[in-house]
Structures are given as structure tokens and as C-alpha cells.
Amino acid sequence: MSLEGQLALITGAGRGIGKTIALKLARSGADIAFTDLAPEIEGLSSEVEALGRKCWAYQVDVTQADLVEEMTRAILAETGRIDILVNNAGITQDNLMLRMRPEQWSKVIDVNLNGVFMVTRYVLKTMVRQRSGKIISISSVVGFSGNPGQVNYSSTKAALIGFTKSLAREVGQRGVTVNAVAPGFIDTAMTRALSDSQQEAILQQIPLNRMGNPEDIAHAVEFLASENAAYITGTILHVNGGMY
Ligand code: NAD
Numbered sequence: 001m002s003l004e005g006q007l008a009l010i011t012g013a014g015r016g017i018g019k020t021i022a023l024k025l026a027r028s029g030a031d032i033a034f035t036d037l038a039p040e041i042e043g044l045s046s047e048v049e050a051l052g053r054k055c056w057a058y059q060v061d062v063t064q065a066d067l068v069e070e071m072t073r074a075i076l077a078e079t080g081r082i083d084i085l086v087n088n089a090g091i092t093q094d095n096l097m098l099r100m101r102p103e104q105w106s107k108v109i110d111v112n113l114n115g116v117f118m119v120t121r122y123v124l125k126t127m128v129r130q131r132s133g134k135i136i137s138i139s140s141v142v143g144f145s146g147n148p149g150q151v152n153y154s155s156t157k158a159a160l161i162g163f164t165k166s167l168a169r170e171v172g173q174r175g176v177t178v179n180a181v182a183p184g185f186i187d188t189a190m191t192r193a194l195s196d197s198q199q200e201a202i203l204q205q206i207p208l209n210r211m212g213n214p215e216d217i218a219h220a221v222e223f224l225a226s227e228n229a230a231y232i233t234g235t236i237l238h239v240n241g242g243m244y
């Protein structure tokens with residue numbers, strides 16, 4: 001699946017699933033631009049450059065429209081194009097509904113949903129002008145199944161499904177595909193924050209009997225970003241070990 005000569009922008013790629021996606025796309029030949037709140041926490045740029053690809057790191061909060069616009073301009077000045085956008089940045093602030101504070105609700109909506117709107121808004125203009133592009137957003141199994149303690153998070157992940165399906169219908173004729181990947185429970189800092197008993201309860205719901213790893217998600221993103229997925233748009237690819 002060669003992505004030679006393409007530019008992929010990945011949000012929240014400083015660590016976890018986003019970092020693994022960035023390295024996977026770089027191994028397939030793409031140059032990488034990425035954002036994170038602290039972009040160099042795990043040295044992604046040097047790992048990408050060691051693969052012989054170019055890498056641009058931006059300390060940009062995806063909810064800040066002016067910074068996102070500035071970043072998009074800077075990428076275009078360097079590369080002249082953006083071929084692949086992976087909306088990966090996301091957070092949790094779990095609480096039971098009866099205890100959930102309005103700021104926990106708003107913060108998660110802001111990053112996981114408004115952030116996707118903000119970045120896509122600027123990148124889409126470029127893709128439409130190019131008459132080509134691939135937009136892939138990272139949803140979650142809990143956007144389909146629900147999960148106690150995550151009314152805020154699962155609402156955003158369900159919203160990304162509507163976002164993906166609607167945008168796919170809007171821009172298909174302009175040569176842009178829009179898809180999402182819905183991971184199950186993946187072994188990252190986000191899930192390591194769960195208690196042992198929570199992790200054990202989750203494992204019991206997974207027919208393949210293991211947590212996923214970030215590579216499992218990166219494979220799916222790489223496929224959707226490739227020409228092998230040229231006729232796929234408006235689709236959600238579930239990568240969850242069979243739990244849903
Ligand atoms: P993670 O916490 O390890 O990584 C998320 C990254 O996003 C972090 O580096 C963080 O700094 C960055 N980020 C957070 N807010 C940001 C902002 N406002 N602007 C820019 N960057 C920001 O999490 P992860 O497990 O790698 O999750 C990646 C994505 O996958 C998220 O959207 C998450 O909701 C989704 N997901 C994860 C799992 C899982 O089990 N880990 C399951 C389903 C979906």
C-alpha cells in the first residue's frame with residue numbers, strides 16, 4: 001500500500017494510537033505533519049525521519065481555530081498539499097451522569113467533536129481544491145455500544161459517525177473520501193488509566209480474548225488511506241476483537 005509522495009496530517013500523534021498511525025503511514029512512504037499539546041513527548045519526528053520521511057511537528061490544540069488555521073497554512077507552505085487527514089486527538093473525562101460536571105461534558109465535546117470540525121474545516125478546502133483527499137476519524141466502540149461513566153465521551157464518538165456519513169455525501173463528487181475507524185479497547189495510556197477490575201470486565205466481553213494494540217488500529221487507517229480503499233466512503237470500520 002504505497003503512500004509515496006503523500007502528506008498525512010495526524011492530530012494527537014505525540015503518543016498512543018496517533019503515534020503508531022503516523023509511523024505506519026511513514027513506513028508506507030508518506031511524509032508526516034502532526035499536532036499534539038506536547039508534540040515531542042515521545043520523539044515521533046526523529047523516528048519518522050529515521051524512516052527517510054519528512055516530519056513537521058506542531059504544538060497545536062485542535063480546539064483553537066486560529067492555531068489550526070495557522071498550522072494548515074504552514075503545512076501548505078512547506079508541502080503544497082494535504083492528502084490524508086487522521087482526526088485522532090481525543091480525551092476522556094469519565095464520570096457517572098449524576099455526578100458529571102458541566103465542564104467535564106463541555107471539555108470532551110470540545111476536543112473530540114469541535115476539534116474534528118475545526119481541523120477538517122481547514123484541511124477540506126485544500127482537499128477539495130486538489131480534488132482528492134482521504135479523511136479518517138477515530139471513533140470508538142462505545143459510540144455504538146454505550147458505556148457507563150462515559151455519556152460525554154460516547155456522545156462524541158457517536159457524533160463522529162454522523163459527521164463521517166454526512167461529509168462523505170457532501171464531498172464524494174470532489175474526489176474526497178470520508179471514513180471512520182471504531183476501535184474497541186486498545187492498550188494505551190487512555191485505557192491503562194482504568195482499574196484492574198474494569199480491565200478484567202472488558203476482557204470478558206472480547207471474543208478474541210485480548211485488548212487491541214495500536215498497530216491493529218494503524219493497519220485499518222493505512223488501508224482506508226490507501227488507493228485500495230478508493231471506492232470506500234461513509235463507512236465505519238470496526239476494529240474491536242469482536243466485542244461489538
Ligand atoms: P492517548 O491519550 O494515548 O493519546 C491521545 C493524544 O491526543 C495525546 O497525545 C494527547 O496529548 C492528544 N490530545 C489531547 N487533546 C488534544 C488537543 N486538544 N489537541 C491536540 N492533541 C490533543 O489516547 P489513545 O488511546 O492513543 O487515543 C487516540 C484516539 O483513539 C482518541 O480519539 C481516542 O478517543 C480513540 N480511541 C481510543 C481507544 C483506546 O482504547 N485507547 C478506544 C477507542 C477510541
